[in-house]
Amino acid sequence: MLRYLPFVLIAAFALYCAFDVLGSDARRRRGVPTLVWVLVVLLPVLGGVLWLLVSRSAPAPGQSRAARGPVAPDDDPEFLRRLDLERRRREQQARGDDTDDAASA
Known part of the structure; x- marks a missing residue:
């Protein structure tokens, strides 16, 4: 068997x-x-x-890596931009600047 x-x-x-x-x-x-x-x-x-x-x-030939999109979150410019905005918002809250400046950015 x-x-x-x-x-x-x-x-x-x-x-x-x-x-x-x-x-x-x-x-x-x-x-x-x-x-x-x-x-x-x-x-x-x-x-x-x-x-x-x-x-x-x-x-496939003719298809660039950029056409497939980012491989990881830290390769994605949009993700990095959102992280930066969130970091700035938290810093402003920590300083006591509760204005809507971060929301308008």
Whole structure:
């Protein structure tokens, strides 16, 4: 029974990758048709590994990192601006300046 385990694991991996291809969008498929990717992932192990590497790697050609948006909050200028405004508001409250100057900024 144990000798069949590698075959079952390989088949399960291929099925996982095939369903992942079917559920993916065109961006993750890099413009390659779905049927082609399904045929590729059915190649034992190598096809599935190729799919996982390509679908989860760098952006498609022509797509910049900025087009994908910030990776972390501290890379997002809008988030940093809001943090700065909040910090200024708290400093004014600590000093006793409860005017609406911070709200108008």
